[in-house]
Amino acid sequence: MRFESWSLHFYRLPYRREVVWAYAAESSSDYALLQLVADDGTLGVAEGVVKPTRTGFSPRSLALTLEDVILPRLRGVELSDAAAVSRAFDWVEGNLSARALVDNACWAMRAAAAKKPLWKQWGGQQEVDVLWIVTRQKPALMAAEAAEMCSRHGLRTLKLKGGQGLATDLKVIAEVRAAVGPKVELSMDANRHYPQEGIGAYVRAIADAGVTVVEDPCSLRPDSAFETLQRECAVPLLVDFPCVSKEDARLFLDRGARSLMVKPGRVGLSEARAIDALCAERGATVSLGMFYESALGAALSMQMAAALKSRPVLPHEGSFFLMLTAQVAAGEVKGGRYRLPDEANLEKLIDWEAVKRFKL
Numbered sequence: 208m209r210f211e212s213w214s215l216h217f218y219r220l221p222y223r224r225e226v227v228w229a230y231a232a233e234s235s236s237d238y239a240l241l242q243l244v245a246d247d248g249t250l251g252v253a254e255g256v257v258k259p260t261r262t263g264f265s266p267r268s269l270a271l272t273l274e275d276v277i278l279p280r281l282r283g284v285e286l287s288d289a290a291a292v293s294r295a296f297d298w299v300e301g302n303l304s305a306r307a308l309v310d311n312a313c314w315a316m317r318a319a320a321a322k323k324p325l326w327k328q329w330g331g332q333q334e335v336d337v338l339w340i341v342t343r344q345k346p347a348l349m350a351a352e353a354a355e356m357c358s359r360h361g362l363r364t365l366k367l368k369g370g371q372g373l374a375t376d377l378k379v380i381a382e383v384r385a386a387v388g389p390k391v392e393l394s395m396d397a398n399r400h401y402p403q404e405g406i407g408a409y410v411r412a413i414a415d416a417g418v419t420v421v422e423d424p425c426s427l428r429p430d431s432a433f434e435t436l437q438r439e440c441a442v443p444l445l446v447d448f449p450c451v452s453k454e455d456a457r458l459f460l461d462r463g464a465r466s467l468m469v470k471p472g473r474v475g476l477s478e479a480r481a482i483d484a485l486c487a488e489r490g491a492t493v494s495l496g497m498f499y500e501s502a503l504g505a506a507l508s509m510q511m512a513a514a515l516k517s518r519p520v521l522p523h524e525g526s527f528f529l530m531l532t533a534q535v536a537a538g539e540v541k542g543g544r545y546r547l548p549d550e551a552n553l554e555k556l557i558d559w560e561a562v563k564r565f566k567l
Contacts, residue, residue: 208245210281216240217266218565220531227343229398243312250554251316254504255308310475319552326547331513334544336522338364350382361542364392370400380416394420401425407439414442429458453481460489466520471508472498487516497524502538535561
């Protein structure tokens, strides 16, 4: 299969409430839908999020980067060969999201060509355990949402967004625990909110409060300070933000990291699989993270759950699409699990009228 043509579509999908991230408050997400066409007519589609503050590009700059920088490098490349596609970008620095979008579309194309979804090719299970991310709000509101989502979707694990101050973070943990009961697992992600000085005390406090995984409590680097924090942390210390490549993963693992985040929507399935393979080799665990995917994006990124070689430290975060009030593809969570589609050609799942309706 050789690259023949492409198209790019942008749309905005609203949230059911305002979401406060570490970098901004939002009421919607903007998405880019890339469609690649091979010379034999095979289609590959992938979705990426467009958040200038988070990803560093706008719809216009992404389109120009794809047209002028990324896609020309696919000319003459055998798209069925994942290694060949990766080599095509070996000398391209930056443009992580654009490269991930193309990489994921190529994986979708391979599945469509094989007429067999990736999760089947990789020998995985069709149903994937997922968790719910409870974003920053007042503790009572976070507790109410946690209870509602666990009851409605049968979820058994929650990730609580911290970073509201130690006292508030501890209150969140206590109120959520009271709302959902003792059997629901709780993790906390502070999104690097706290200074490194004194971070050990913060980590011990939230672990003592019942959190089983601590993610990015401060800015993490693969250095001696990380080694010290890792030793002091009685629960897994999950590295997310600074780990976007297998090279990053290797540096953290060399410093004793026990758990790394892999985000197919952020780094592409190829890089995510490479990070996972390295973790398996070193005996570390992984967490499959969301990158704001709608139900369409989740249908591809969650296929990664079937390819894991290492043990997951938490269920997949791909249930974020439940935050959206509109979709361009179907998706649901029942009994705490997401069911991967039987359809190998993900383009067939797309509601193109919805793509037009929510077009930017």
